[in-house]
Amino acid sequence: MGRSLRIGSVKGVPIRVHWSFPLLVVLVILPTGAKTTTRSLAEGLIWIAALFVCIVIHELSHSFVARRRGFSVRDIVLLPIGGVSEITGLPGAPADELAIAIAGPLANVALALLLALVGYAAGAVMWPPAILAGAVVSRLMWANLLLAGFNLLPAIPMDGGRVLRALLSRRRDDLRATVLAVQIGRFIGLAMVLAGVRYDLWLSFIGLFVFVGAGAERQAAAVRAAVGGLKVSDVMVQDPTTLEVSFPLSVVAPFLQASPGRVLPVVDRGRYVGLIAADRVTGPPGAFLVADATDRDAPALSPDDPLYPIAVECLIACRRRAAAVLEDGRVVGVLYGPHLEAALHRGTTSLGTSRIGR
């Protein structure tokens, strides 16, 4: 997700700050204009920091529940409008999606209860609800309740929308449940954009994020439906020609030209080493053998890997042309990018969607 800077990690989950994040600091400070003092600036920054600690706890709750259910968590990215957990392989089964989605808002409710206890013990005034004025413990408590409530709006891709989709998928297939959740999400997103123009542009920003994000969810669901159940072995080219590392480069060009994606696997006495592409066949200056022009970092898959999301992320997201398919270190096939795209395209057009996202 765009450019971001790693600021640390919690239990192996990297936390990153998106480049647009400093915008928030500027936007919070600008409205006070001429009256800005060092003290009000410091208070503003501490307030933002406290709020974002709560947001990080919210995202970590999603991440830890996801990890316990077998998903891998890439990182947490902090944006001016909140945090995003990058978890691969979602949504998974409805029960998984429900548990992962609800974990974030529940963390904010728990934080609010904790802050209420602290506030009560310290004798702070906790009522009436206020976020912009009053004791910090009270402001933070109400902010956490607001975060929980706001995230539970049934607008996918927000947490409440994922809860809704998970509940809808109990009685429908994934695509139908998503389409319905997306329609509700877009309606709420549009209402937020319009309400934001009237009350607070911040709301418009988030509404726009919801509206665009809902469309992306629909496309992802179309891809899942298109290739759901398909494995790498269903689309790969089986038993491809392999080239030995010791072959002279001068003799392999015709084999590469004849292969479907002009990429072939390279082996060393039967064991897989890497891939070689027709346009790299000259290799570095002085290259003489296949070994010299072999890409040893080329991606490799297993025949039982699902096409979505593993093969899609391996080839399309990383802009690779082919991946070797291995079983016990031996080449059993090659998955070519165009074949994978064709499989996705066949599926998505038959579902009435013209293109998939990249």
Ligand SMILES: [Zn+2]
């Ligand atoms: Zn969340």
